[in-house]
Amino acid sequence: MAVLGIDLGTSSVKALALDGQGSALALAKAAYPVESPQPGWAESDPARWWQAVVEAVRAVVGQLPKAAKIEAIGLSGQMHGLVLVDENGRPLRPAMLWADTRATAELEAYRALPQRVRQRLANPLGPGMAGPLLDWVKRHEPAVYRAAHLALQPKDWLRLRLTGKAATDPTDASATLLYDLVEDGWAEDVVAALGLNAQMLPEIKASAAIGGELSREAAEIFGLEAAISVAVGAGDTPAAALGTGLLEPGLAQLTLGTGAQLIQIYHKPLPDETGRTHLYRAAAPGSWYGMAAVQNCGLALDWVRQTLGANWDEFYASAASVAPGSEGLVFLPYLVHERGHQPHSQQGGAFTGLRTGHGRDHLLHAALEGVAFGIKLALEALPEVERAAYLRLAGGGSLHPAWRQMLADILGAELVAVATANASARGAALLGGIAAGIWPDAKATLALAPVNQASTRPDPAQQPLYKSAYARFLTLSKTISPAR
Numbered sequence: 001m002a003v004l005g006i007d008l009g010t011s012s013v014k015a016l017a018l019d020g021q022g023s024a025l026a027l028a029k030a031a032y033p034v035e036s037p038q039p040g041w042a043e044s045d046p047a048r049w050w051q052a053v054v055e056a057v058r059a060v061v062g063q064l065p066k067a068a069k070i071e072a073i074g075l076s077g078q079m080h081g082l083v084l085v086d087e088n089g090r091p092l093r094p095a096m097l098w099a100d101t102r103a104t105a106e107l108e109a110y111r112a113l114p115q116r117v118r119q120r121l122a123n124p125l126g127p128g129m130a131g132p133l134l135d136w137v138k139r140h141e142p143a144v145y146r147a148a149h150l151a152l153q154p155k156d157w158l159r160l161r162l163t164g165k166a167a168t169d170p171t172d173a174s175a176t177l178l179y180d181l182v183e184d185g186w187a188e189d190v191v192a193a194l195g196l197n198a199q200m201l202p203e204i205k206a207s208a209a210i211g212g213e214l215s216r217e218a219a220e221i222f223g224l225e226a227a228i229s230v231a232v233g234a235g236d237t238p239a240a241a242l243g244t245g246l247l248e249p250g251l252a253q254l255t256l257g258t259g260a261q262l263i264q265i266y267h268k269p270l271p272d273e274t275g276r277t278h279l280y281r282a283a284a285p286g287s288w289y290g291m292a293a294v295q296n297c298g299l300a301l302d303w304v305r306q307t308l309g310a311n312w313d314e315f316y317a318s319a320a321s322v323a324p325g326s327e328g329l330v331f332l333p334y335l336v337h338e339r340g341h342q343p344h345s346q347q348g349g350a351f352t353g354l355r356t357g358h359g360r361d362h363l364l365h366a367a368l369e370g371v372a373f374g375i376k377l378a379l380e381a382l383p384e385v386e387r388a389a390y391l392r393l394a395g396g397g398s399l400h401p402a403w404r405q406m407l408a409d410i411l412g413a414e415l416v417a418v419a420t421a422n423a424s425a426r427g428a429a430l431l432g433g434i435a436a437g438i439w440p441d442a443k444a445t446l447a448l449a450p451v452n453q454a455s456t457r458p459d460p461a462q463q464p465l466y467k468s469a470y471a472r473f474l475t476l477s478k479t480i481s482p483a484r
Contacts, residue, residue, distance in 0.1 A: 002068040003438060005429025006057065007236060007422070008049060008077035008154050010034060010097060010258040010299075015056035016425035017064060020438065022448025025068055027422060028059035035094065040101040042128070042336070043094035046083060046157060053158065054221055061223045070224055073162070073214060074432025075233030076240075076424045077155025079175045080126070082133040084148040089160050092144050096133045098259070099295060101337045103132035106139070109194055110177065117189055122181035122271040122279040127337065128295075131177035135194050151200040155233050163212025163230050168202045170281035171238040181269050181279055181288075207234040207283040208434040208442070231435035234283040236424040237261045237291065242283045242442060243427030244394050244418045245449025252388035254407075254415070255423065256397030260297035260375050262382050263289045276381040283431065284442035292378035297371055298397045300333040300349065304367040308360055315364050316400035322365035324409070324465035328353040329362050330476055331370030338374070350480055368403065369466075372410040373473045379411060390414040390455065394423045401456075409462040410470065419450035426450075 002025055007014045012031040019025055030052035035043045061070070080098035085091055096102075104127045110118065111125070125132070130151060138145045152160065153172040160166050173179045173186070178201065180187040191198045205211060211232035219226040234242070237255065246253050246265060255261045266288045271279050278291040305315050335349045351363065379385060393415040398404065408415045420426055430445045439445050 001438070002064060002070050003072045003074065003429045003433040003436070004057070004060065004070050005074050005076070005425040005427070005432060006053060006158065007239070007425035007428055008053070008075070008158050009236065009424070010078045010099075013049065013052045013056050014422055014425040015053070015060045016422050016429055017060050017068065017070065018426065018429045018433075019068065022445070024422075025065065026060040026063035028056040028063070030055040034097065034099075038102070042097040042099040044097060045094050046091045049154070049158065050161060057222045070228060072229050072231070072432035072436035072438060074231040074428040074430065074435065075155045075159055076236045076428035077153065077158065077233070079153065079172060079235040079237065080129045081154055082130045082137075083152045083154060083157040084137065084144060085150050085152060085157065085160070086147055087149040089164070089166075091157070092147055093141065095154060095157070098128040099299065099336045100128045100133065103127040103136040104337070106132040106135040109135060113190065113193055117187075117193070119271065120180045120182045121177055121187065121190065122269065123175075123177060124275050124278065125177065129175065129177045131190070131194065134196055134200070138196065148200055150202055152202065153235070155235070156202065159211050159230055159233065162214055162218050164215055165212030166202045167205045167211050167232055169207040169232045169234055170204060171207060171234040171283055173204050174281040175235060175278070181271065205232045206285060207232055207238070208431045210435045229432070229436045231431040233428055233431055235280075237263060238280065238283040238289065239427030239431065240394055240423035241265065241289065241427070242430055242445065243423040243425070244392065244420065245446050246392065247284055247287070247442060247446060250388065251392060252382070252385050253392040253394060253418075254375070254398075256297060256393070256395040258298045260294035260378070262292040262375070262379055262385070264382065264385060264388070265289050270383065272383055274381070277383065283427065290383060292382040294374050294378050295336050295338050296333040296349070296374055300335050300371055301367060303335055304331075304364065308363060310360070310364055315368070316403045318361045318364035319368050319400070319402035319406040322361050324369075324462055325469040326362050326366040326369060327358065328355065329358050329366040330469075330473055331366040332473070332477060332480065333367070333370040333374050352476055352480065368406060369410070369469060370473065372407055373470050375407070376411050376470060377474075390416050392416055392418055392452070394418040394420070396421045404456045405459065408456045408458045410466045412458055412463060414455050414457050416455045417453040419453050
């Protein structure tokens with residue numbers, strides 16, 4: 001017996017097969033590009049997604065032991081974006097992604113909503129969310145808008161491609177700025193106020209519900225049997241929480257990838273009255289999570305890496321080879337617009353304080369510091385996070401020891417690494433297993449959670465140096481002139 005999890009990320013897809021005890025049987029990954037045809041745009045071609053999914057799933061199927069048979073499939077995926085499809089499920093334009101900022105002007109329509117209505121959205125306004133993006137398409141691409149049958153999230157488009165069935169789940173729906181967190185359903189008054197077509201919004205089903213069966217066409221392509229149950233699935237962040245066993249309040253988790261997410265689980269909705277952090281539905285029924293999200297994490301680091309011609313080992317090694325503060329060099333990582341906790345991010349990114357004595361390692365080290373400082377700023381905005389005794393650390397961007405130590409020193413928190421770099425794919429697989437009845441519910445999967453690894457504690461000698469550098473970072477974030 002095996003269950004398959006497919007995680008449709010921003011720049012790559014991961015396919016992971018687990019056995020009945022939650023142990024990994026096979027893993028494969030395939031990449032695809034993020035395009036920026038105009039400044040501030042972030043798009044992907046769903047056809048490239050599908051090619052990568054086929055490559056990754058076929059690779060996993062080829063690695064499976066002969067006795068292992070895929071009996072269920074679950075999905076997770078990048079959140080907030082928009083995939084518009086016609087009545088036959090064909091994409092009408094490239095997918096618009098969470099990092100996209102073209103819909104900034106459309107946020108004015110949200111600001112014009114009555115306060116009581118905005119409060120029920122329970123989230124700061126972001127241009128890369130499905131609601132503003134859909135409004136942008138209505139205004140700027142009316143022919144596409146009129147032809148659109150459904151407005152889907154990435155993982156929901158993938159399930160449609162796998163099964164022919166359309167739906168979404170509460171975790172993705174609650175992250176669209178079209179969802180009422182109080183009434184727990186589509187915000188019909190917001191949809192009407194924006195003049196959007198409510199018929200484009202798919203039915204909402206539980207994350208672990210059966211969302212359809214694998215079609216014969218997809219089964220033949222993958223080398224699997226047809227009619228395998230496919231779970232509705234969840235967004236990548238709540239899937240990662242399930243995959244790492246983060247189901248109860250009192251713990252906090254930092255996941256590092258293209259973006260970074262700091263989350264805490266709640267058993268009742270607790271909106272952030274300051275409007276700096278997010279509130280979404282969790283993958284387990286009756287649960288929510290508060291989140292401080294950082295757009296400019298791996299995205300910003302990868303830009304620096306490619307621009308300076310460094311590999312990842314060189315990049316992360318600079319965390320230990322250069323002294324804290326990078327000898328006065330500061331990197332402001334705001335290559336894309338940041339979330340509500342950082343009001344000054346529209347100015348754009350910058351290296352500042354450059355001197356002739358600085359070399360490439362200083363630039364790399366400063367980039368790591370700048371991203372870590374951005375994470376610290378988000379951490380400070382998350383309500384009740386100070387009650388957590390430590391931070392769980394997950395995600396593929398958290399593996400290098402020197403980078404972990406820098407994060408612990410800057411955040412001033414003990415970091416306990418979760419023993420999986422594929423938390424979202426793992427959570428997706430567990431949702432598939434729950435949907436198929438292999439496990440009765442989310443709580444039953446706690447027994448399968450990966451064991452935490454050794455912790456990384458802050459170095460008392462380094463913390464004052466990073467505290468000074470952080471203060472300089474905050475000052476520069478507020479005072480550097482906006483980019484033109």
